[in-house]
Amino acid sequence: MKNDTLVSFEGVVKRFGDFVAVKRMDFEIGKGEFLAIMGSSGCGKTTTLRMLAGLEAPSEGVIRLSGKPINDLPTWSRDTPMVWQSLALFPFLNVVENVEFALKMRAVGKAERRRRAEQWLDRMQISEFAGRNISQLSGGQRQRVALARSLVVEPEILLLDEPLSALDAALKVRMQSVLKNLQRETGITFVYVTHSQSEAFSMADRVVIMSRGQIEQIGTPQEIYRTPRTRFVADFLGSSNVFTGTVTASDGGGVMLDTPAGPLRLTSGERLAAAPGRSATLTVLDTRTNLALTAPGGPVNAIPVRMIGEEFIGATATIYLETGTGQEIRVQKSHEELAGIPLEIGQELFAWWAHADGHLVTEE
Amino acid sequence: MRRPLTLYGLTFSLPLLIWQLLFFVFPLVFLVALSFWTVKNFRMQPDFDTVNWVTIYGRSVFWQAYGTTLAMAAFASALVSILAFPCAYAIAFKLSDNARRWAVFLMVIPFFTSYLVRVYSWQIFLSDAGIINVMLGWIGLGPYGLLNTVGATMIGYLTLTFPLVVLLQLFSLVFIDRTLIEAAHNLRCGRLRTVFEVIVPSARVGLVIAALFAFILCFGDFVSPIYLGGGDPTTLSILITDTTKSGQQWPRAAVIALTMIGTLLVVAFAAVRFAYKGRTK
Numbered sequence: 095m096k097n098d099t100l101v102s103f104e105g106v107v108k109r110f111g112d113f114v115a116v117k118r119m120d121f122e123i124g125k126g127e128f129l130a131i132m133g134s135s136g137c138g139k140t141t142t143l144r145m146l147a148g149l150e151a152p153s154e155g156v157i158r159l160s161g162k163p164i165n166d167l168p169t170w171s172r173d174t175p176m177v178w179q180s181l182a183l184f185p186f187l188n189v190v191e192n193v194e195f196a197l198k199m200r201a202v203g204k205a206e207r208r209r210r211a212e213q214w215l216d217r218m219q220i221s222e223f224a225g226r227n228i229s230q231l232s233g234g235q236r237q238r239v240a241l242a243r244s245l246v247v248e249p250e251i252l253l254l255d256e257p258l259s260a261l262d263a264a265l266k267v268r269m270q271s272v273l274k275n276l277q278r279e280t281g282i283t284f285v286y287v288t289h290s291q292s293e294a295f296s297m298a299d300r301v302v303i304m305s306r307g308q309i310e311q312i313g314t315p316q317e318i319y320r321t322p323r324t325r326f327v328a329d330f331l332g333s334s335n336v337f338t339g340t341v342t343a344s345d346g347g348g349v350m351l352d353t354p355a356g357p358l359r360l361t362s363g364e365r366l367a368a369a370p371g372r373s374a375t376l377t378v379l380d381t382r383t384n385l386a387l388t389a390p391g392g393p394v395n396a397i398p399v400r401m402i403g404e405e406f407i408g409a410t411a412t413i414y415l416e417t418g419t420g421q422e423i424r425v426q427k428s429h430e431e432l433a434g435i436p437l438e439i440g441q442e443l444f445a446w447w448a449h450a451d452g453h454l455v456t457e458e
Numbered sequence: 459m460r461r462p463l464t465l466y467g468l469t470f471s472l473p474l475l476i477w478q479l480l481f482f483v484f485p486l487v488f489l490v491a492l493s494f495w496t497v498k499n500f501r502m503q504p505d506f507d508t509v510n511w512v513t514i515y516g517r518s519v520f521w522q523a524y525g526t527t528l529a530m531a532a533f534a535s536a537l538v539s540i541l542a543f544p545c546a547y548a549i550a551f552k553l554s555d556n557a558r559r560w561a562v563f564l565m566v567i568p569f570f571t572s573y574l575v576r577v578y579s580w581q582i583f584l585s586d587a588g589i590i591n592v593m594l595g596w597i598g599l600g601p602y603g604l605l606n607t608v609g610a611t612m613i614g615y616l617t618l619t620f621p622l623v624v625l626l627q628l629f630s631l632v633f634i635d636r637t638l639i640e641a642a643h644n645l646r647c648g649r650l651r652t653v654f655e656v657i658v659p660s661a662r663v664g665l666v667i668a669a670l671f672a673f674i675l676c677f678g679d680f681v682s683p684i685y686l687g688g689g690d691p692t693t694l695s696i697l698i699t700d701t702t703k704s705g706q707q708w709p710r711a712a713v714i715a716l717t718m719i720g721t722l723l724v725v726a727f728a729a730v731r732f733a734y735k736g737r738t739k
């Protein structure tokens with residue numbers, strides 16, 4: 095893995111005046127990886143990307159590209175092309191001239207750069223628009239021009255800052271597959287900033303979750319989804335039920351938590367090093383949470399709940415429930431799995447899950 | 459698509475229409491009519507005679523003045539555009555928001571004083587016993603004949619147009635999308651190259667309009683060629699005054715004035731065409 099590192103951030107901090115936009119970043123990006131950076135608005139995603147592109151200088155720390163520190167390289171001496179949210183296509187150049195731009199800057203001959211630009215237009219399926227003005231293109235077509243313009247130099251890495259946010263939902267999904275295929279075929283490392291969980295989780299090999307200028311978790315979409323490492327990540331993804339309480343017992347077999355919803359036990363996981371007396375948070379995926387009329391036996395946690403609402407999307411139902419202390423719990427199941435359970439508002443039920451399905455997250 | 463004329467529409471366009479008629483169309487029509495009048499015994503009389511057009515267009519002195527004026531105005535407009543650009547660029551991209559407001563204010567100050575006064579003060583600098591020659595004298599040089607030269611006229615033209623051209627260029631530069639500049643840098647376009655590859659093309663309309671304004675002002679200017687250039691070479695504006703002074707030849711002056719207006723219309727049209735070329739296909 096170490097030899098395959100393309101980019102590394104080592105203790106990178108970015109301050110604007112007194113304001114700390116990026117607190118401390120230590121992470122690596124592998125060669126050929128599709129890395130998504132996610133987080134709420136203003137958490138420093140764009141700033142991180144801009145530091146990598148050389149458009150912003152880190153206040154502290156070192157950024158390395160292929161092992162070499164690039165802190166002092168201006169953006170025009172790095173090969174880190176970026177795709178802007180606004181695309182930043184040159185309105186005074188037509189489509190093919192836009193794509194040729196980077197080649198012209200590298201003093202590639204006229205005929206050669208026209209040939210390579212046309213190749214990329216062809217690849218992005220926009221050859222027919224080569225002679226058009228940018229203003230005469232649709233949003234999706236512009237997107238493709240912006241990608242071609244950055245990729246025509248066949249860089250090692252491509253930076254994308256919310257490139258799809260201006261497109262409508264259907265086009266977004268289409269462009270996602272275009273991007274993913276492109277990345278797979280070219281083997282170029284993509285660093286992709288987005289707000290959208292579905293974009294990040296469907297395309298990325300690894301996802302970085304940021305909050306207030308810090309990395310909360312890095313991992314594959316599966317890892318992050320199943321085992322959110324912090325309460326922030328669990329809340330941010332919104333796919334888990336979260337219980338906070340005090341550790342009452344911790345042994346080789348598992349951890350006991352005393353929570354407002356009742357005593358809960360968990361046996362899974364890698365990090366069971368919670369000392370008794372400390373506060374801890376347990377998460378369980380809403381798809382792993384079940385419903386029953388009577389509390390089931392065996393190695394499970396069961397909480398008495400009352401149903402407060404339901405929502406159907408396609409074949410999946412989301413049932414909203416409330417514990418005696420007013421905490422909301424969600425259960426996501428297919429219709430078949432819910433067969434035989436009376437689903438009426440106010441119905442008293444038990445929400446339960448296996449001890450092994452719970453996860454302990456670190457406390458902030 | 460033509461919209462039908464409505465009373466509502468007229469209430470808004472009427473003042474503008476009256477304004478245009480009063481200050482542009484009427485004088486122009488009168489000027490055209492005047493150019494066909496004749497002068498007998500130092501007295502003008504309404505007529506319809508092409509003699510003025512034939513006389514003026516038949517004189518080599520007119521064509522010489524025409525060529526000189528055209529060349530000098532074109533040169534001045536190119537020169538002022540080139541000199542003003544670094545200034546406008548620095549104000550637009552290198553100054554803080556606050557400093558930029560001050561710079562704009564400083565660029566407006568020259569308009570507070572009369573152009574004539576500013577030209578007279580150049581005489582104090584440029585004349586044989588002027589400040590520049592005195593200072594050169596201290597190191598044993600000169601005096602040089604700085605006044606009454608084409609160079610002095612150019613200095614006058616710059617005085618007239620420089621602040622305006624800087625302001626016009628500035629307003630087109632500040633509206634350039636900064637991400638375009640970053641994108642160019644990001645695609646390996648260095649700082650200086652970005653000026654020519656991105657900033658100038660982006661600001662093209664504003665830059666051409668600024669140069670056009672400079673051309674228009676210089677082409678019609680009378681003050682600098684006479685008070686700094688000493689009336690030599692003769693420009694069209696000087697030719698007009700000479701013509702009116704010699705024997706009440708107002709109709710001939712009208713011919714020259716109309717030729718100037720026609721020239722400016724053609725130049726303005728060509729400049730606007732050039733500015734917007736390739737923008738909308």
Ligand SMILES: Nc1ncnc2c1ncn2[C@@H]1O[C@H](COP(=O)(O)OP(=O)(O)OP(=O)(O)O)[C@@H](O)[C@H]1O
Nearest residue numbers: 110113115133134135136137138139140141142289
């Ligand atoms: N040039 C700047 N000067 C001062 N503060 C800045 C500057 N650029 C960014 N910031 C601040 O840094 C923080 C992080 O900004 P950044 O643009 O990286 O957020 P982001 O995660 O990309 O947000 P979004 O999802 O809304 O795009 C914000 O609070 C922002 O106000």
Ligand SMILES: [Mg+2]
Nearest residue numbers: 139140141255
């Ligand atoms: Mg952003």
